[in-house]
Amino acid sequence: MHIPDGYLSPATVVATYAVVAPLWVYGFKKLKASLDEETLPLIGALSAMSFVIMMFNIPIPGGTSGHAVGAALISILFNPWIGFISVSLVLLIQAVVFGDGGISTLAANALSMAFVGSFVGYYSFMMCKKYRAAPFFAGWIALVSSSVLTSIFLGIQPIFWTLDGKPLYFPFGLKVTFVALVGSHMLFFGVVEGIFTALVYSFIKKRQKVVVA
Amino acid sequence: MKKRLYIVLFGLAVLIPLGLLSGSPAWGEWDGAYYKKILGFIPKGIQNAKSLNAPLSDYTLGGTNSITGYYLSAFVGIAILFVLFFVLMKIFKARGKSEQSA
Numbered sequence: 073m074h075i076p077d078g079y080l081s082p083a084t085v086v087a088t089y090a091v092v093a094p095l096w097v098y099g100f101k102k103l104k105a106s107l108d109e110e111t112l113p114l115i116g117a118l119s120a121m122s123f124v125i126m127m128f129n130i131p132i133p134g135g136t137s138g139h140a141v142g143a144a145l146i147s148i149l150f151n152p153w154i155g156f157i158s159v160s161l162v163l164l165i166q167a168v169v170f171g172d173g174g175i176s177t178l179a180a181n182a183l184s185m186a187f188v189g190s191f192v193g194y195y196s197f198m199m200c201k202k203y204r205a206a207p208f209f210a211g212w213i214a215l216v217s218s219s220v221l222t223s224i225f226l227g228i229q230p231i232f233w234t235l236d237g238k239p240l241y242f243p244f245g246l247k248v249t250f251v252a253l254v255g256s257h258m259l260f261f262g263v264v265e266g267i268f269t270a271l272v273y274s275f276i277k278k279r280q281k282v283v284v285a
Numbered sequence: 286m287k288k289r290l291y292i293v294l295f296g297l298a299v300l301i302p303l304g305l306l307s308g309s310p311a312w313g314e315w316d317g318a319y320y321k322k323i324l325g326f327i328p329k330g331i332q333n334a335k336s337l338n339a340p341l342s343d344y345t346l347g348g349t350n351s352i353t354g355y356y357l358s359a360f361v362g363i364a365i366l367f368v369l370f371f372v373l374m375k376i377f378k379a380r381g382k383s384e385q386s387a
Contacts, residue, residue, distance in 0.1 A: 078334020131307035171339030241330040
């Protein structure tokens with residue numbers, strides 16, 4: 073889901089930065105309010121976990137691969153604004169240090185994987201908190217929602233930006249992109265994200281209750 | 286919570302070479318050669334894209350094997366994240382103080 077440089081038209085790049093900029097400003101204010109010596113090891117470890125889980129590329133039928141993101145987990149365990157900023161910083165490091173995802177497309181990637189992932193994960197968890205499957209469902213729907221937004225960013229490119237009938241940027245249309253991206257995230261990577269979210273959540277939360285009792 | 290988080294993080298970091306099992310790229314993250322093959326041309330925007338010279342491009346380090354490069358990448362990425370949050374905390378604190386004294 074890391075959109076590389078050159079895949080989105082300049083207009084899309086400007087629009088995504090315009091949308092994400094105020095969200096980043098507000099998110100950094102939230103981070104400022106909660107980042108101290110006590111929370112740093114927590115926020116750092118959760119962000120590191122997001123970075124590491126994205127390195128687990130999972131091969132699927134059809135010759136492609138994908139990975140979980142971990143935004144839902146940070147949001148459930150800590151706070152969705154911290155999830156959004158943490159995953160945004162992970163995406164920045166991936167783009168600058170590892171060439172994974174573009175700089176011009178950082179805003180688009182942050183909106184899909186970080187913002188949508190964090191908030192959809194958080195609110196769907198809150199809504200079905202009383203069910204045991206809540207962490208799994210939150211992780212699954214968070215990643216699937218992220219893939220919906222990514223497929224829209226990519227799929228609109230050949231509709232609006234062509235030259236002499238040839239696409240200038242990402243060439244495949246909405247339908248193909250939606251089926252390929254959202255489908256694979258519903259069936260495979262979203263399930264992995266759900267299992268990851270549920271396992272880590274229960275490992276951290278349930279045992280904590282036992283210790284307290 | 287912290288201790289268990291670090292256990293999970295450590296476990297994942299140790300298992301990281303499993304992430305190399307897939308040789309296939311992610312859907313929609315192909316290089317120019319793929320478009321040349323499928324479409325017969327490379328979309329101009331993709332062909333002309335300026336990309337940074339990433340020091341550990343594709344999570345590899347030239348001259349080392351892929352597992353070493355992957356472990357190193359994981360370590361570097363985790364280290365940068367912690368340093369980044371530490372620096373941010375210091376900046377936030379310094380700014381908070383100057384705001385209070387102003």
